[in-house]
Amino acid sequence: MFKVAEVPSQAGQTKDLTRIVEAAVEKHGAHADAFIPILLEINRDYGYIPAEAIRLARKLLHQPEEHVLVSEGQLYGLASFYHMLHTEKTGRHVVQFCESAPCHVQGGRELWKAIRQTLRLEAGETDPEGRFTLKTVSCLGVCGVGPVMLVDDDLYANVTPEQLTEIFGKYE
Amino acid sequence: MAFYRSHVLVSVDPECLARGAHDIIDALNDELIAQGLIDEVQVLETSRIGDPHRLGPDMLVYPENVHYANLTVDDIPYLVEEHFLKGRIVEKFRAQEKVITDEELGAPKPKEVRVVLRNCGKIDPHNIEEYIAEDGYQALAKVITEMTPEQVIEEVMKSGLRGRGGAGFPAARKWQLCRQVQDNPKYLTCNADEGDPGAFMNRRVLESDPHSVIEGMIIAAYAIGASMGYIYCRAEYPIAVQNLNIAIAQAREFGFLGQNIFGTDFSFDLEVRMGAGAFVCGEETALIASIEGKRGEPRPRPPFPAVKGVWGKPTNNNNVETYAVVPQIILKGAEWYASMGTEKSKGTKTFAIAGDVVNTGLIEVPFGITLREVIYDVGGGIKDGKKFKAIQTGGPMGGCLVEEHLDLPVDYEALTAAGSIMGSGGMIVMDEDTCMVDIARFFMEFTQEESCGKCTPCRVGTKHLLEIHEKICAGKGEPADLERLDELCVEITRNSLCGLGQGAPNPVISTLKYFRHEYEAHIYEKRCPAKVCRALIRFEIQAPACTGCTVCSRNCPVEAISGERRQVHVIDDEKCVRCGICVQVCNFNAIEILS
Ligand SMILES: Cc1cc2nc3c(=O)[nH]c(=O)nc-3n(C[C@H](O)[C@H](O)[C@H](O)COP(=O)(O)O)c2cc1C
Ligand code: SF4
Ligand code: SF4
Ligand code: SF4
Ligand code: FES
Numbered sequence: 229m230f231k232v233a234e235v236p237s238q239a240g241q242t243k244d245l246t247r248i249v250e251a252a253v254e255k256h257g258a259h260a261d262a263f264i265p266i267l268l269e270i271n272r273d274y275g276y277i278p279a280e281a282i283r284l285a286r287k288l289l290h291q292p293e294e295h296v297l298v299s300e301g302q303l304y305g306l307a308s309f310y311h312m313l314h315t316e317k318t319g320r321h322v323v324q325f326c327e328s329a330p331c332h333v334q335g336g337r338e339l340w341k342a343i344r345q346t347l348r349l350e351a352g353e354t355d356p357e358g359r360f361t362l363k364t365v366s367c368l369g370v371c372g373v374g375p376v377m378l379v380d381d382d383l384y385a386n387v388t389p390e391q392l393t394e395i396f397g398k399y400e
Numbered sequence: 401m402a403f404y405r406s407h408v409l410v411s412v413d414p415e416c417l418a419r420g421a422h423d424i425i426d427a428l429n430d431e432l433i434a435q436g437l438i439d440e441v442q443v444l445e446t447s448r449i450g451d452p453h454r455l456g457p458d459m460l461v462y463p464e465n466v467h468y469a470n471l472t473v474d475d476i477p478y479l480v481e482e483h484f485l486k487g488r489i490v491e492k493f494r495a496q497e498k499v500i501t502d503e504e505l506g507a508p509k510p511k512e513v514r515v516v517l518r519n520c521g522k523i524d525p526h527n528i529e530e531y532i533a534e535d536g537y538q539a540l541a542k543v544i545t546e547m548t549p550e551q552v553i554e555e556v557m558k559s560g561l562r563g564r565g566g567a568g569f570p571a572a573r574k575w576q577l578c579r580q581v582q583d584n585p586k587y588l589t590c591n592a593d594e595g596d597p598g599a600f601m602n603r604r605v606l607e608s609d610p611h612s613v614i615e616g617m618i619i620a621a622y623a624i625g626a627s628m629g630y631i632y633c634r635a636e637y638p639i640a641v642q643n644l645n646i647a648i649a650q651a652r653e654f655g656f657l658g659q660n661i662f663g664t665d666f667s668f669d670l671e672v673r674m675g676a677g678a679f680v681c682g683e684e685t686a687l688i689a690s691i692e693g694k695r696g697e698p699r700p701r702p703p704f705p706a707v708k709g710v711w712g713k714p715t716n717n718n719n720v721e722t723y724a725v726v727p728q729i730i731l732k733g734a735e736w737y738a739s740m741g742t743e744k745s746k747g748t749k750t751f752a753i754a755g756d757v758v759n760t761g762l763i764e765v766p767f768g769i770t771l772r773e774v775i776y777d778v779g780g781g782i783k784d785g786k787k788f789k790a791i792q793t794g795g796p797m798g799g800c801l802v803e804e805h806l807d808l809p810v811d812y813e814a815l816t817a818a819g820s821i822m823g824s825g826g827m828i829v830m831d832e833d834t835c836m837v838d839i840a841r842f843f844m845e846f847t848q849e850e851s852c853g854k855c856t857p858c859r860v861g862t863k864h865l866l867e868i869h870e871k872i873c874a875g876k877g878e879p880a881d882l883e884r885l886d887e888l889c890v891e892i893t894r895n896s897l898c899g900l901g902q903g904a905p906n907p908v909i910s911t912l913k914y915f916r917h918e919y920e921a922h923i924y925e926k927r928c929p930a931k932v933c934r935a936l937i938r939f940e941i942q943a944p945a946c947t948g949c950t951v952c953s954r955n956c957p958v959e960a961i962s963g964e965r966r967q968v969h970v971i972d973d974e975k976c977v978r979c980g981i982c983v984q985v986c987n988f989n990a991i992e993i994l995s
Contacts, residue, residue, distance in 0.1 A: 259693075260692060260693040260694075261673070261691060261692055261693045262693065263693040264673075264674065264675075264676050264690065264693055265673075265674055267676070268635060268674060268676050305695055306676075306693075306694075306695060309678060309695040309696065309697075309852075310675075310676030310677050310678050310696075311676070311677035311678060312635055312636075312676045312677035313676055313677075327845075328597030328598065328846065329597050329598060329754075329792070329828055329839065329842050329843065329846075330597060330598035330754030330755060330826075330828055332842060333754075333755050333756065333828065333830060333834065333839075334754070334755065334756075334760075338980070341979065345957070365636070365677070366595070366597055366679065366846060366849075366850070367595070367596070367597035367598060367599070367600075368636050369594060369599070369600035369603045369636060369637060370600065371597070371598050371600060371752065371754045371760070372600070372752070372754070372760050372761040372762070374754070381638075
């Protein structure tokens, strides 16, 4: 097991939803082709996209005089279509397990079983303490070192069931 | 900007500076002026090249890629005369060849030919000068200063380059179609969505050599007459996105992107767009919708993107790898490229090999290599001395190939004829312990989840395929299921709107064709020959081998194993949840899996 890469994460900085939404809109601009980047940004900084965020974003993005017409339904449509955008509240840490075939045939099957046992969660569930949410993702493109798992933005490769307790222990 | 035939990069690492690197630069420039070569040879500063303590001051000369080391000011006149005037490499100043390889990529394996991957691990992707030092942006200079757009298309046409995103459509034909459409502005998109499980060739190039993709796109834009381009990269590749953004900013700084490139009236700019986790966005019409900020749902073609693409304007879409080889085709010539490969598939292709082979990872090989060579020579053979069972090519819309296909030359036509596809280049090798029904189920899980749901045959059909596979794996398969599978495959292939639905049944069609007996064993005999499907296997302790060490009973999560110390242990089949832990922990190989 080793950590493959660290990606700068904004998580844990500010959790002020209004500020997060405003910053995202400001960064990407209020036009149609920025909707997905904006939602991604909110999702990353807030952990998920609550209804309130959609409302706020719509207000900022809807500019009839600029011919940018936006409805909440349209933004919901995007949030529900793309797997990386979540509309449900998640735990403090999100565990994402790669469920694609190359990882599956390299020990992923056993690992998946072990992850569910260790966390006592099924895919899509969050524990009562709000610590972990368990999800599956499809191939993360690092199959050469599978099976792999993401905890927040930390990628773990060549993971074996025995290492799980230690890995999860790092996340409070 | 002038077009230099040669670039000299002098290391200005602190250690080299202390040893007089700037004096070397001054001496070089003086001598180049004296010899009348100053308009042909450009002297640049670069960061560290070799070990400065051992080699400094040192420099690299391109395009020859010669590394001169331990230079003094007195060496310069002789060096300039010999190298730049007479074109002779001065061996006595040469440093030992530097060998660096990408950690993930490793050194080239037997039979590999690296064209697309040539710079990966060799250059710093954050430093445009290192790319320039590897002939970077020379092809662009050549195209813009010496070639007409038609000539560029002609050259790429002659090279035989086909799209690397899956379908293998000739790249130059696509460019030509887009060029001919009378509508402006025109756009360029680069498909960096790479969603096929097991495929990460594009990621490697984007992360390690982003400028090759950017340069290829600028050349394509020039050929087509496009003014704006988008690289659509999946958000699962944060480092690729980051490196692309750095590279684009540097290319702008150097004047390769932006207004009036090389002082001509050609202008082109690029932006990165991120996906948000939807496999179907790799389909080009869905990709375009996603770039426009919409749900990534495919739409019927025609109209093709060449006519109506981004913002309803003519758009050319190619894969990362398709663009990345273009600069080299321009520099080294179409003949060079076309000299590799088979009659209809020219050049090299990157593949990501996963599964049960010794060397998993990325490879780049010429078309025409056989699957056997890929698995045994490049891949090092099957892991743990097991037997080869099948190789899945082409990703989730591809198929499984078997022993009898191992000597097929890998090219677009041969793979299609055998019932699979080239796809983007993912290959999963499976050994004898793989259950093909389970694998087919697995692929259906994927496509079923990734179907965008727009058309019924795909949405409902893939779900049915999955349910039937789940039923068979659970030991509840009925004879009629096989027929139902056959019918569903035909229906879905025929009536789906986009390539996802049309290709979704492929894994099933091929497993049904080559491994029908495995389906039958599951259905008629309630047996999983590979001993994978949990409902169809049992764990049993073999009395002669069991020493009664108690390890298994202490490790069983459900206390299904009982027995006294030094006595043969027994598994209670009712309690056993078939986790397989006992088999792994028994040091005496006493536990067998039966089916
Ligand atoms: C469901 C689906 C997923 C696809 N995914 C990709 C992809 O990840 N990358 C890619 O280059 N092409 C993908 N394609 C193919 C594209 O639609 C398109 O043909 C390709 O990008 C064209 O580039 P090329 O001519 O350079 O191959 C996909 C097609 C389908 C139907
Ligand atoms: S075939 Fe499937 S993925 Fe393609 S448009 Fe139809 S439902 Fe969507
Ligand atoms: S671990 Fe093996 S040898 Fe030991 S009791 Fe179990 S079956 Fe017998
Ligand atoms: S397979 Fe698992 S549950 Fe069954 S006996 Fe072995 S350890 Fe126990
Ligand atoms: S299959 Fe798991 S990372 Fe690719």
